[in-house]
Every structure is written in structure tokens, then in C-alpha cells.
Amino acid sequence: MTGVEVPASQDPTDQLAAVVALRRLADQLEDVAVERAMRAGWNWLDVAEALGVTRQAVHKKHAKRLIANGVELRRRRK
Amino acid sequence: MKGRTFETYVRTVLEGGAREAQRSGSATIEAEHLLLAIAAGPENASRELLRSAGLDHETIRDALRREFEQSLRTVGVSVTDRSLLSPREAAVRPSRMGRSAKLVFERGMAAAHGKNDARPEHLLLGVLELRYGTVPRTLELAGVDTAALKERARRSLSGESA
Numbered sequence: 001m002t003g004v005e006v007p008a009s010q011d012p013t014d015q016l017a018a019v020v021a022l023r024r025l026a027d028q029l030e031d032v033a034v035e036r037a038m039r040a041g042w043n044w045l046d047v048a049e050a051l052g053v054t055r056q057a058v059h060k061k062h063a064k065r066l067i068a069n070g071v072e073l074r075r076r077r078k
Numbered sequence: 079m080k081g082r083t084f085e086t087y088v089r090t091v092l093e094g095g096a097r098e099a100q101r102s103g104s105a106t107i108e109a110e111h112l113l114l115a116i117a118a119g120p121e122n123a124s125r126e127l128l129r130s131a132g133l134d135h136e137t138i139r140d141a142l143r144r145e146f147e148q149s150l151r152t153v154g155v156s157v158t159d160r161s162l163l164s165p166r167e168a169a170v171r172p173s174r175m176g177r178s179a180k181l182v183f184e185r186g187m188a189a190a191h192g193k194n195d196a197r198p199e200h201l202l203l204g205v206l207e208l209r210y211g212t213v214p215r216t217l218e219l220a221g222v223d224t225a226a227l228k229e230r231a232r233r234s235l236s237g238e239s240a
Contacts, residue, residue, distance in 0.1 A: 009152040017215055021149035024165075025157065028103065031166040064169035 034062050035071060043074045084196045087122070091115045091201060095179065099172045103165035106176035109213045113205050114138055116198075123234050124198040130230065131222045141220040145212060148219065178211055199231045206231065 009015060030051070037047050048055040066073060094115030095107045104111065117128050118135040128134065147163065150156065157163055175183075186204020190196040206228045208214050217224055 008154045011152075013210065014149070014152040016210070017145075017149040017212070018153040018155075020212065021146050022153070022155065024146065025150060025155075025162065028162055028165055031103065032162060035166075065166065068169045 031062070031065070034058065035066060035069065038062075038066055038071050038073060041074065084193075084198070087120065087198050088201070090119055092175075094119055096171050096173060100168045100170070101165070103168045104172060104176075105168065106172050106174050107179045108176045109178035109182050109205060109208055109211065110138075110142055110216065112179055112182055112201070113213060116202060116205070122198045124202040124231075127199065127202060127227060127231055127234065131227050133220065133222065137220060138216070141216045142212070145216040145219050149215070178208065178213065181208060197235060199235045203228060203231050 009018075034047055034051075037050075044055045044059050048058040051058060063073070091112055092107065092115075095111040098111035098114045099105075099107045102111070114135055116124050117133060117138055119125060128138075143163065147157070182201065182204035184204070185207035186200040186202075187193075187196060189203045189207075190200045205213060206217075206224050214224070
């Protein structure tokens with residue numbers, strides 16, 4: 001990577017704000033990644049396993065948004 | 079009558095805040111969503127005060143985006159995929175306030191003498207009373223003199239011209 005490396009701040013105010021920002025970034029990345037996976041034909045169980053959460057948790061968090069975005073969801077594997 | 083007007087205003091700000099929260103993919107209404115709603119809300123003293131500090135809906139949104147990126151950079155994280163920096167709209171419009179929004183109301187109402195005395199400026203004061211978190215960092219980044227703005231809000235409440 002080129003460019004200037006920014007030294008990590010040791011200031012607790014900055015670090016706490018970074019925690020908030022990183023959580024948000026992780027949430028936004030999760031939204032993008034789950035949608036990409038489901039569009040590519042993954043099922044809930046595999047996405048859940050990849051994220052280390054239950055199928056119910058991932059479904060509850062993402063199903064409505066994906067349906068609203070017109071993603072075709074696969075039926076649960078028997 | 080006065081109290082009723084304030085209630086209507088609060089409802090408008092909460093509805094606007096909920097829309098902002100949904101747009102930013104948040105599950106709860108937070109202080110930054112209330113601030114955006116105040117800036118885009120009905121023409122009144124609060125909106126004027128924000129404007130006097132160079133803040134409208136667009137400049138606040140822009141500053142919020144910069145605060146997000148800057149906070150990531152302070153721990154050495156820079157995001158090259160720009161699309162990850164913009165949120166995905168939530169499917170459900172949130173109705174619950176998060177901790178930061180509750181603090182806005184707590185601190186704003188503490189500055190008013192009872193519910194009947196409350197005016198839009200009190201809500202803005204509540205926002206400006208936040209010491210930590212996204213909103214104060216964003217205001218600082220936008221170059222806002224929070225202390226001076228608070229003072230103008232208080233003067234506006236006491237009837238002096240801002």
C-alpha cells in the first residue's frame with residue numbers, strides 16, 4: 001500500500017469514537033456481504049455459519065431488507 | 079397552547095429523526111438523526127440558529143460522513159471501497175430512541191422550566207449539551223463553536239435577539 005500511514009491514536013476519546021465507527025462499518029459490510037452471498041445463491045444456514053451466528057439471527061436481521069431489495073431467497077434446505 | 083405547539087414540534091422532529099435513522103440503516107433513532115431532523119424541520123428558531131452556524135441538512139450529513147471516516151482513520155483504518163462507507167437503508171423504520179437521543183431530551187428538558195415552558199431551542203440545547211459521541215465530534219469537525227451557539231440559543235430563549 002502506498003501513501004502515508006496514520007499512526008493509531010492513543011487518545012481514549014478517539015479510540016472510543018473508533019469503536020463506534022468500526023461497529024458501524026462492520027454492520028454496513030455485513031449488509032453488503034450477506035446480500036452479495038444471497039444473490040450468489042447461498043442459503044441462510046451457510047451465511048449463518050460463516051458469520052458465526054444462528055440461522056434465526058441472520059434471517060431476522062436481513063430477510064426483510066433483502067426481500068425489499070428484490071433478492072430471490074432460497075428455501076430452507078431439508 | 080404553547081406546550082401543545084412544542085409537542086407538535088417534538089413529534090415532527092421524532093418522525094424526521096426516524097426517517098433519517100432508517101436512511102442510515104440504524105435500528106434506533108440517535109442524536110445525529112434528531113439533529114438532521116431539526117435542520118430539515120419546520121422553520122423556527124432552532125433551524126435558524128443552526129443556519130447561523132453554517133449548518134443545514136446537507137452540511138451536517140457531509141460532516142457526519144467525514145466524522146465516520148476520520149474516526150476509522152484514528153485507529154489506522156482506511157476504507158478503499160467507498161460503497162462501504164454509505165449505509166444501506168433499513169427495511170423497517172425505527173420507532174425507538176437510542177441512548178444518545180434520550181440524552182438530548184433529558185438535557186434539553188432540564189434546561190426548560192417544565193413542559194409548558196419548552197420550546198424548539200431547548201431541543202437544540204439538548205443536542206449541544208452532548209459531550210461525547212458522534213454529534214459533538216461532527217460539530218467540531220464542521221468548525222462549529224458549540225459554546226457560542228449554546229449562548230445564542232439561550233439568548234433566543236430569553237427573548238433577546240440572537
